[in-house]
Amino acid sequence: MQRFRVAEHSMLPELSPGDEFVASSLVLPGAGSVVALPHPERADFWLVKRVVEKPGVGLGLIWVESDSPSVPSVDSRTFGPVPVESALTRVDRLEPATFSEAAHFLAGEDAALAAVIDRFGVPEFWQRPAGFSTLTLLILEQQVSLESGAAVFQRLADLCGEVTPGRLAEVGDTRLRGIGVTRQKASYLVGLAEMVLAGELEFDALTALRPEAARAALLEIRGVGNWTADAYLVSALALPDVFPLGDRALQVGTMEVLGLEAPAIGEDLELLSRPWRPVRAVAARLIWHAYLSRRGRTEPKHATGPVI
Numbered sequence: 380m381q382r383f384r385v386a387e388h389s390m391l392p393e394l395s396p397g398d399e400f401v402a403s404s405l406v407l408p409g410a411g412s413v414v415a416l417p418h419p420e421r422a423d424f425w426l427v428k429r430v431v432e433k434p435g436v437g438l439g440l441i442w443v444e445s446d447s448p449s450v451p452s453v454d455s456r457t458f459g460p461v462p463v464e465s466a467l468t469r470v471d472r473l474e475p476a477t478f479s480e481a482a483h484f485l486a487g488e489d490a491a492l493a494a495v496i497d498r499f500g501v502p503e504f505w506q507r508p509a510g511f512s513t514l515t516l517l518i519l520e521q522q523v524s525l526e527s528g529a530a531v532f533q534r535l536a537d538l539c540g541e542v543t544p545g546r547l548a549e550v551g552d553t554r555l556r557g558i559g560v561t562r563q564k565a566s567y568l569v570g571l572a573e574m575v576l577a578g579e580l581e582f583d584a585l586t587a588l589r590p591e592a593a594r595a596a597l598l599e600i601r602g603v604g605n606w607t608a609d610a611y612l613v614s615a616l617a618l619p620d621v622f623p624l625g626d627r628a629l630q631v632g633t634m635e636v637l638g639l640e641a642p643a644i645g646e647d648l649e650l651l652s653r654p655w656r657p658v659r660a661v662a663a664r665l666i667w668h669a670y671l672s673r674r675g676r677t678e679p680k681h682a683t684g685p686v687i
Contacts, residue, residue, distance in 0.1 A: 380405075380477075380484045381467060382657070383415050383427065389445035389452065390427055393589075399657040401484065401619070402467035405476045408441060414466040416443065419458045428454050436460045473617040473660065478504040481619065481661040489654065491636050492662060495669045502668035502678060509615040510582045511575055512542040514600075517607045517614075518567050519560070534558040544575040567602025574600065590618050613660050622652045622659035629663055632670035 385398045393413065394400070402415045410432040418424040428443035433455070436442050440460035445452040455461065470477050482501045486493035507513040515535070520528030532542075538558055539546040547555075547568060555565035574580040580600065585593050590612065597608035609623035623629055630642040633651060643651055655662035671678055 380470075380480045381415070382484075383425065385427055387450070389447050389450045389454075390429070391447040391450075393429075393446055394427065400469045400471075401481065401658055402469050403477055403480055404464075404467055405480060406468035406470060408463060408466050408468045413469040413471075414441075414443060415469070416461055416466040418453075419461060426453065430466075431455075433460070439463055441466060470619055470658075473504065473506075473619050475504040477619075478661060478664070481658045482665060485655060485658060485662055485665070489662075491638075492655075492665055495636055495665050499669050499672040502664060504664075505614070505678070506617050507614045509586050511544055511571070513615045514571065514582075514597075514603070514607075514611055515542055515547070515568055517610050518564055518571070518602055520610075521564070521604075521607060531559050535560070544572040548572040548576060564602070570601050586616060590616075590620070593618075613663065618660060620657040620659050622649070622655070622663050624648050624652075626663075628670050629666055632666040635673065636666050636669055 380401050380403045382399065382401050385394045385396055385400075388396060390413070400413075406412075408414050408430045410430055412430045413427065414430055415425050415427050418426050426443075429446055431442050431444045433442035437460065439462060441463050442455045442460050443466070444454045444456060470481070473481070479501055482492075482496065486496050507516070516528065516532045519531050519535070535547075535555070535558060536542050538554065539550055552562070552565045552569055555568060556562060560568065571580075575582075580596075585596055588596060593616065594608050594612060597603050597611060598605070603611075604625075606623055606625040609621050609625070612618045612621045613623065624645065627642075630644055630648060633639070633648060634642045637651065652659050652662065668678065
């Protein structure tokens with residue numbers, strides 16, 4: 380895994396000068412992938428391009444092009460196809476192999492995170508399914524422990540049979556309150572179900588959005604604030620560079636990992652997280668893991684991160 384910083388405009392609007400990303404040899408590049416590759420004709424110079432499906436390209440070769448049509452292109456249109464093994468694929472979604480690789484990548488740069496891994500190991504990678512049921516669970520987890528949120532969600536699943544927009548809308552506010560859902564959260568959940576049923580929210584479309592656009596779309600939903608949006612991006616979409624600043628356990632855990640005198644919040648926590656870009660979600664998962672391990676707790680399966 381390597382870190383890259385974009386220097387030119389050839390990948391606009393996807394990537395702007397100054398943007399950072401990590402790329403890995405563990406991810407096989409396919410059509411549409413963004414890759415970093417050494418310039419075929421210049422030593423110690425890397426290019427950032429997109430893999431394009433091109434008929435006639437030989438086995439073991441890929442065709443790469445710039446995104447921006449307004450920028451003179453130095454790509455396969457000028458130097459031809461390149462060996463696939465020369466390209467590192469941008470990591471835009473985490474999965475077990477790239478999560479572990481990124482954890483060790485961060486540990487190689489940051490002694491505090493290295494100490495977390497030395498003491499507690501690398502946690503198991505977890506991910507929740509993208510969609511209505513996960514966002515429902517996250518709303519139930521707001522301002523309570525994961526265990527409490529999970530218990531209410533299980534009662535909801537027992538009541539509905541299956542947590543779908545149609546079933547939840549049929550259940551309604553009153554029966555939701557009867558299983559321990561607060562009045563406010565019951566209103567949020569029924570409203571969320573009605574949005575989906577009306578076609579105002581499509582989770583597949585949300586998954587396809589760029590991270591900042593996906594976050595903005597989530598924040599438009601009544602009952603979804605910064606923590607819930609960030610938790611969804613981390614746990615359901617597995618985005619690599621999300622750091623839920625409003626998560627209390629992350630605030631306390633960062634204090635403990637970095638040896639601070641008090642928990643950092645808001646802009647202070649954001650500033651502390653910057654060295655972990657562009658894989659801050661990996662740092663968050665390591666910090667959550669350390670936080671729970673110090674307290675003799677284990678991370679609930681498919682957790683988003685602990686709340687205290």
